[in-house]
Amino acid sequence: MRSVRAKAALGATAVVAVALVLAGAAVLLVLRAYLSDQAELQAEVTAREVAAQVAREGDTASGTLTIPSTDDRPVQVVDEDGRVVAVSDELERISGTGASGVKPEPLPPGEDDDDGDREDQDADDPERGEVSAKEPRFVKGAATVDGDSADYVFAAVEATTGAGRTVTVYAGAPLTVEQDAVGSVREAMLIGLPPLLVVVASVTWLVTRRALKPVEDIRAEMAAITASEDLTRRVPEPATGDxxxxxxxxxxxxxxxxxxxxxxxxxxxxxxxxxxxxxxxxxxxxxxxxxxxxxxxxxxxxxxxxxxxxxxxxxxxxxxxxxAGEQPGRTRLDLSALVREEASQRAGDRVPAAVDVPDGVEVAGSHGQLARVLGNLLDNAQRHARASVEVSVRREGDFAVLSVADDGTGVPDDERERIFERFVRLDDARSRDEGGAGLGLAIARDVARRHGGTLTVERSPAGGAQFVLRLPAL
Incomplete structure (x- = not known):
């Protein structure tokens, strides 16, 4: 799995697979919940219709109840003692309602006369039973109606007959629609998921291959440059802007x-x-x-x-x-004392240097490298000065400033950066035997940069060149 394309294709396929599985599970749960609610609603409507008729018509002489046609939906009516007092037509088996009987059971001996008396009373009493206003209970079970077995959800509604008996009406609605729909959707997802993942993997592979082609071109060109050692070659730049x-x-x-x-x-x-x-x-x-x-x-x-x-x-x-990136030391040193020390060792120079340095201007760095910078600047000033070389130190804000000025011919504006290049000497310097190799100023600028400072050249008040070294002050 070293290929980026393979990793991208596998990753995209895995992400899509997880997303589809989660989305499919969510769809199945929502579909199942919706169809279950519909089945419970159908069961409740049937149960309340049966309960209303039971409450309206009351008991028969035998103590059983008569229920209306329920369109092949199983109905079972159970009294407070758990005795089945009514069932729907063609109900052959039922489970989940708490009573498994599918035939009405008459009242035990001794209760018929009471029921008969209640019926005589009901004939003279206009009041009838009533249906409970409580929310129905829902239970799941199974039933066999006219030879067909299926799973059902049963709604349980309580009702009171005209004889004063409290019964529970269980009316069922089939879960076949829910099961078939959920099963069909699940099967469709299982069948469609693998081809879809293959398409996703293929498209991701092709798109990644197209996107990474410039990278491969860059790699190939870099390999060719490495093999040929021709640094004038360049890698292709796509116009995609990405x-x-x-x-x-x-x-x-x-x-x-x-x-x-x-x-x-x-x-x-x-x-x-x-x-x-x-x-x-x-x-x-x-x-x-x-x-x-x-x-x-x-x-x-x-x-x-x-x-x-x-x-x-x-x-x-x-x-x-x-x-090579060698970093200078971070020794605390007095720049003024460094200038005095260097000037005292050059008493025999062709043009003595006039030193103007206050006390207490301190910097951090390498004593040897900064002394080398000052020496190179003084050597350069000696080669070009006519009659004067001036060295000064001052503090400007957070910087210590060292200036070395001469009264020579100065440096032309267009040469002020080139003189800091290695082995570069202006024509008048080349005419002198003591002109040096052209490394002094290059070394001085490199050392200044390594110390976090700058080295520039400008025109001096005397008309010559003035080199200005700026270093972070302490």
Whole structure:
């Protein structure tokens, strides 16, 4: 059961089956209740009609009663002593009424004269018996009428004869209609349910297959992209505007980001190889010349190339750690003290930095990485400044702001984002031997972002570039 289509079809079929079973059961219960009410109503009407006639006509001389025709509905009249005093014609068997007799039983000896006296009195007395106003009782039983046996519901109505006897009239209505109707409906449901479930399963399977076809197309294309390693390919986007279409669009966005990341990585490797090749070649040349002619060995130049290689390797290592998602430490540190410390170690710079920092501006982060950011910004300012470099620290709301400004040529507006890319150097920087590899500003922005801050460049008051580092203050 690994297929989504199979799971969907099975789930839909199960839900429909449960719903149909519950609905069918509800229909059967309602139908049964309705037909039972109708049968009870028929039985009550018959019972009251018989009870009314019994009350009107009274007893016979033998103590039995005469009941009217009841259209083959079984009727049984029982007195207070449980004696059957009247039954309907052709009633052969009865059960459920409390008395199983189907033949009237005469009064015991000694009661006839009393009954006769009552009849003589009734002849002179215009008053007759009465039918009880109480709600009838209903019981279920069975009866055989003229050879046909069936289940019945009996209504029990009490009546008082003119002789003063209280009798109970049991009149039945057949439950055959209810049983036949319920049975027919139940049989129809049982016969129709399996084909209906087959139709539901088939339709669900086809609809799910159609709905999931774009997903299968996306999977197949992703498999092909994985096999070919061609990140320029894209998955098909259906024009349905639904979740599948959004999935395809998101997948293509992911592929585009992955392609850009891989391309950026390739360019990074190529640029790193290019930057490493120059100092390595220079160092090798100097060492080969020194080996052949020791008196010509340029030791300071070899040391400078080695330092350049060491710095470049350190930059590449830091970028690799940042790309891997390494989080900086959360040490509480004084940004003002960090600036003073860094400035004191650069007393021999070409252009001394003017420092304007108040006390007590604190941030959370890595001392080493933030010192690296400040050092990179100062190196950049030293390369471009004419006569002044200014460093300031201030607090703006919830942020600590570090600014490094110079009076150089500044950064053109259209280059202010590009200079933060890796291995990017403007033309005037490339003309200098000390221009660096173009990684300092990229490292500085990455570190700023890892600390929850930003690094931007704008025009300084002196006309040069001013780099602004904003970090969450404590």
């Amino acid at each position: 979740e599948v279409a959004r999935l395809a669009a998101t997948t293509n966005e992911t592929l585009a980001a992955l392609e850009a990341s891989v391309e950026r990585q390739r360019r990074f490797v190529a640029d790193a190889s290019h930057e490493l090749r120059s100092p390595i070649a220079s160092l090798r040349t100097q060492l080969e010349v020194g080996e052949a002619h020791p008196e010509l060995l340029d030791v300071p130049g070899a040391v400078a190339d080695t330092v350049r290689l060491q710095q470049l390797a350190a930059d590449l290592l830091l970028l690799a750690r940042l790309d």
